[in-house]
Amino acid sequence: METTRNTTTESEPMRIVVVGGVAGGMSAAARARRLDERAEIIVLERGAHVSFANCGLPYHVGGEIEDASELLLRTPESLRAALNLDVRTGHDVIGLDTEAKTLTVRTDAGTEPLRYDALVLSPGARAVVPPVPGLDSARVRTLRTVEDAVALRRSADLGAEKAVVIGAGFIGVETAETLANRGLSVSLVELAPHPLPPLETEMAQPVAAELRRLGIDLRTGTAAAEVRPGPDHDVVVLNDGTAIEADMIVLSVGVRPDTEAFERAGIACERGAIITDEHGRTSAPGVWAVGDAVASRDAVTGARRPVALAGPANRAGRLVADDILRPGSARPIPRPVGTTIVRVGDLTAAFTGANRASLEDAGIGFHTVHLHPKDHADYFPGAETLHLLLHFREGDGLLLGAQAVGREGVDKRIDVLATALRAGMGVADLIDLDMAYAPPYGHAKDPVNLAGMIGADVLDGTLRSWHAEELDRVLAEALVLDVRTRSEYDEGHLPGSMLVPHVELRERLDEVRAAAAGRPVRVLCASGVRSNLAHRLLAQEGFDSASLSGGMRTLRAALGDGVLSRSTLAERRG
Amino acid sequence: METTRNTTTESEPMRIVVVGGVAGGMSAAARARRLDERAEIIVLERGAHVSFANCGLPYHVGGEIEDASELLLRTPESLRAALNLDVRTGHDVIGLDTEAKTLTVRTDAGTEPLRYDALVLSPGARAVVPPVPGLDSARVRTLRTVEDAVALRRSADLGAEKAVVIGAGFIGVETAETLANRGLSVSLVELAPHPLPPLETEMAQPVAAELRRLGIDLRTGTAAAEVRPGPDHDVVVLNDGTAIEADMIVLSVGVRPDTEAFERAGIACERGAIITDEHGRTSAPGVWAVGDAVASRDAVTGARRPVALAGPANRAGRLVADDILRPGSARPIPRPVGTTIVRVGDLTAAFTGANRASLEDAGIGFHTVHLHPKDHADYFPGAETLHLLLHFREGDGLLLGAQAVGREGVDKRIDVLATALRAGMGVADLIDLDMAYAPPYGHAKDPVNLAGMIGADVLDGTLRSWHAEELDRVLAEALVLDVRTRSEYDEGHLPGSMLVPHVELRERLDEVRAAAAGRPVRVLCASGVRSNLAHRLLAQEGFDSASLSGGMRTLRAALGDGVLSRSTLAERRG
Incomplete structure (x- = not known):
């Protein structure tokens, strides 16, 4: 018998259970309440906090966000009051029976079953811990939870002077910067040849220079081979034999979907990431999934990969609630273009769409243009150089990706290009964009227009x-x-x-x-x-x-x- | 006999004459050279300067751009050296014979004919001078040329203490601000009920408050009835009888196309603005027109109106050169969406697309949403309120216009919305935009995404x-x-x-x-x-x-x- 019901009757309210109370999961729960006042909405969160500001964690470590309570956007109490949500922290889902539509939930008090009519999986991702000896040292921590951020902050408060950050991805770079700003001596270790590996080499070079300007000891093309715990400090030994003393070590080498319990229950996954259709539906009827644990399809290359970004997770959560409560009329979940940004000292680095490596992997032929205009009119005080790169498809000029680095105006150009990319524009279409111009803000020919002009000339052979x-x-x-x-x-x-x-x-x-x-x-x-x-x-x-x-x-x-x-x-x- | 030739042979180079050496005209000339090394390219400019930074003029008046030479982006000499252009300043075109393909040009030395193969008209616009007694006072000046800016600056340097700016459009507001920053006592007079008339009332109110915070005496809903020149200062008398003393008076109540000579020659115009097709061609064969003198079609309403913006002029100039030298393969000139921005003290105000009045004039049914999010994550230091408004079409949700006012992030959101508008997106498409998010830059749900969510809910009736x-x-x-x-x-x-x-x-x-x-x-x-x-x-x-x-x-x-x-x-x- 089909037991999924997509409407709530007065006598028997629908029960929607959400696993994971951050970003995608919480967006689904909140939207569900706005669409259905009478549904029973239960949010299960393994950790102690829901709806916290994941992306703010590094800034608490360094003290730029002074009070950890600032990171707690909502509490179970405020969510009950505002949205009548039943939010249960300390509830770990360890089992799922998709036939019986029942979860097994473990709490401090024991294990109990929980029935659902609709289930939204938003379990997120765990930090990857590579098989390096010594990573179980008490001085090593990943940075995924408010507790992690508070613990790292405490280490700094208690007088840590030397930090090693392993992994110079976005979170690693933010953490290294914030610790350096706090006065610690920071080493940043990255296996790739440059920090922020998704950036092209030529775009990452200004970032490397800025990290060094901030006093960070940047070590690229190498990795931690061993952590040797000691009484006063640990020692991080790199592949090349270099030994670096550390009072605290932040491990930030990536994440993987936290989906074991669900994969075991038969939810179809690919390399640990939950496979969903365009409405977020999993292989099991009545079960949806969103967020870092899902194998999204890349908007540019079509490749399936988890995208660990809060924005796409939030938007998918909202659309999953629509699909549960307004079946047949929900808009499809858009494929993420993967726009990403990071502040590094006085610089901003950002990208959208595909990079060279992912285009080559996908076998897509492309052209690349580089330019270095000022962010606003050269004759107006304060103009700063903006490094801009564009990839577009051979033949038709379809936009494929963009990267920008500079002191001012980076976020604006990348957001415009992300919008153009989402719209399916070609490189020549960038010429036609009417961007707001007054001398403090841009140019009569904005860097985005200029990139379009150069790209269009490359495309039609006017420029080689x-x-x-x-x-x-x-x-x-x-x-x-x-x-x-x-x-x-x-x-x-x-x-x-x-x-x-x-x-x-x-x-x-x-x-x-x-x-x-x-x-x-x-x-x-x-x-x-x-x-x-x-x-x-x-x-x-x-x-x-x-x-x-x-x-x-x-x-x-x-x-x-x-x-x-x-x-x-x-x-x-x- | 048809004499237009669109290719240059070795024996007989094509002569392209451009009338007006700023923005659109200069873009056409530069692009023409890049496409045709052997063409003879002559640029005729009535004034003393070409290719100057029109939009920077107010900032020289107040001294924010200290040196007037900063405004001169190019000189005839640098254009000769870089692009082999024959740039002739002090050359005023007073006649045109489209049959004989000949211009009549007046210089200090007299009048002479000039033959052309292709003619690009970029004469720009003149300041409107209303029929108010006393506007011929030596203390009254418009602000259209480098000479105007230098003269106004000199007045300030020579000790002017009281300024009256007539007209609180974009240039009037910029001029009033820059004079107030310099320490002058400034009155700003505007006939409309609020400054920056294209903004909706509710968006202009923060601008009015900021002007007053800057110490500017803002008078709205009134106009200058008379200027009474005096020996020590002039007196500006308003409609309501108020008399304001002024050492300098800036008249900035609008512009009108400067096309008399061309209209007289039979070039088809509408209310003084030159009518062109989508390639910039006028009614006369071999004659193109671009810039402030052209009656562009509005991208949203289709209404024909001159758009006095440097960006669209530059881009049209480039496409006109393409049409002259690569006939049949030039892309059409895009209809301007009219994105506009202005700095007012610590605020930025900007808009794109149509406003309420132009939508009502065009008979287009629309919804409006307002929101007031922070420019970036509330929990990250420095977040500022952003006032955002969106108009979209009833029925299908097509984006029609957007306005934003705030201290941070205004230009970014308006440029993204201008891009979405250009792409023909609907309000729900804004939800799907992957804007760059890290706490210093935005939100996991960016204000643009939020506007889309609210708008989509209004469109489908979820929200009333x-x-x-x-x-x-x-x-x-x-x-x-x-x-x-x-x-x-x-x-x-x-x-x-x-x-x-x-x-x-x-x-x-x-x-x-x-x-x-x-x-x-x-x-x-x-x-x-x-x-x-x-x-x-x-x-x-x-x-x-x-x-x-x-x-x-x-x-x-x-x-x-x-x-x-x-x-x-x-x-x-x-």
Whole structure:
């Protein structure tokens, strides 16, 4: 007999049980109440707190959010009063019978069954703990709960002076920054070649520089091999043998869906993440799932992967409640584009959509453009450089991803590009966006418009660009034409490159033709503006020419300042 | 014989003449050079400067942009060097023969003809000077050119103490602010009932308050009737007889297309603005037009009106060059959505798309939602209130317009909404936008997502709202239910309203039913959050209920603080 009921009658209210009282789960519960005043809505939370500000945890560790109670957005009491929700903390779901529609719930008082009509799973994710000896030391902690944040804060309050943060993803970087701001000596260890691994190398370089400017000892391309506990402090030993003393160690190397009990109950999963349809329905009738534990489909590549972001979780929770209580009329849950942002000192780094690696994995052909405009009108005080990157599809120009790093205006551009990406815009459509312009805020040609102009020119062949990864071949096979000024050139340039300042190029074409001697000409300038102009001139004069995307700024960032100056860049200072 | 040629041969380069060397005209010239190295490109500018930062002029007057040379983005010399453009300042076009493809150009040296193959008209707009006696006083100036800005700045430098700015549109407000920052005593006179007339009343109220906080003597609903020049100062007499002394007077009551010579030559115009097709082509073959002088079609209402914004002008200039040099393959010029922004003290005010008046003029039925979230996570330091308004179409929810005012994050939300509007999104699509979230930047449910959630609920009837303009009828016919706390209520409330704090409502429904006695129930709270929840509860319990859009914050702003507290609001302080 089918027992799922999607309407509540006066005599027999529907019972909706939500497992997990943060973000997605709580959004589902709140929306359910707004749609159905009489439903019985029970929220089961394993931890001591519901509806807490997950994303604020690092800022409590460092004291930027002074009072931990600020992180508790709601309490069971306030949720009862405002929304008549039955919120039960300290309730751990250890079993599920989808046939009998019953959960097994463990509390301090023992184990009890709980019947449901509709079940929403929002169990979230647990911190990954790699098999490194010594990670069970009392000085090691992950950062997933309010208790974690309070404990780490206490370590700092009690006089910890040296911290090691393992993992330079978003939470690791935030935690390292906030501890450094508090005056601790901080080492930040990352296995990838640069911090914030989803960023492209050339975009992450300013972030690495900013972390170092903050006094953080950044160690990339390495990992913790062992933690050696000691009486006064622990020692973190890295792969390369380096030993770092630590009064506190924050482990932040990723999360995995916390779904064992549900997978055991037969809920279909893929690598531990719950598989759902576009309405959040799992493989079991009457069971929905949302949040970090779900294998979402990436909006750009279609790849299935968990997305550990509060925004998509909240919105999915709301739509799941719609599907439970208004079956047939709920809008589908959108595929996340995965917009992410982090503050690093005075910088902001953010991205939306796919990066190079995920596009290559998905076999999608794409172009990339780089630019370095100011965040607002250059002539208005306070303008700061904004590093911007765009990936778009070969052929039709569909937007695929964007990244930005800078001091001002990063969040705005990434949010606009996330919106354009969600709308399915092509790169040329960015030219047409009417962004708000007054000198303190932007440009008559906003960086987003400019990115569209450059991208559209690349797409239709008006502009041909070359990239840092082609450098070796370019140096071997082409004439490198540097169109900057003499003084810029003298500050450092590629070996064998020919200097012809852009404004002299029209008069000196014969010289360039002689020097090229039939080879391709690969043009560069500081940021790509002048080399794009030079390319247009050369291309119309019959040269096989291309312009370096993002200029020397992007090239230096892609190669690392050290590499470029040591081995590739001919220095002729003074 | 057809003489228009759209390709340049070696023997006979195409001559492109651009009239007007700012924004749209200069963009057309620069793009033309990038597309055609051999074309002859001549730019004729009546004034002394080309490519200057129009939008920066007010900030030079007040000294925020210290050096006027900062406003000169390009010079004829730099344009010659970089782009091989033939830029001629002091060249005024006084005649056009579209048959002979010849312009008549006046310079200090006399008058001469100039042949063209393709002509781009970008003459811009002149300041409107109303028929008010005394506006020819030497102390009165408009603000359209670098010379104007320099002259006004000089007045301030020479000790002007009292300024009157006539017109509180965007430029008037910027000028008043910058003069007040410089220490002048400033009066700002506006005929409309509030500053920044395109804003809705309830959005303009915080702007008016901020102008007053800056010490500006704001006079709305009145106009200058006369300027009486005197030896030491002028006197501006307003409609109501008030006389204001002024050492300098800035006239900023609007602009009109500067097209007389072209209209006389037979170029089709509408109320002085040049009519173009989607590629910028005028009624005469071989003649294009862009910028403030063109009658653009509004992206939302389809109404034809000049749009005096640099961004759309620049982009149209680029597309006109494409149409001249790549006929048949140029993208159409997008209809402007008219995104506009202004800084006012510590506030930013911005809008995109249509406002209430233009929607009513166009006969488009719409809903409006108001909300007052924080710009970023409430629990993270520095969160500021953001006032946000959205108009969307009845029936399908198509976005029509948005306005925002606040201290932080205004430009970002308006740019996202402008992008959504350009993409043709509906209000529910805003829920799905993946905006970048970390506590310093936004919310897991961004204000834009929230606006979408509220709007979608209004659209499908889940939420029913009432608005300030219904207040008289509501007071007469409904039970006003105030669901704030006792202390909020005691600070001021609507006469006859019943206080039932939201958290007590479930228990006190019988009381409300008795008080309503069959009348509709109109709920309100501070900002709309609690009243929306209360509405859902009441509606499900069978009440004829509705929630005040934007709560008391919006109501107070719509009515004006004074009105509400004097006559409508029952004060029971202490």
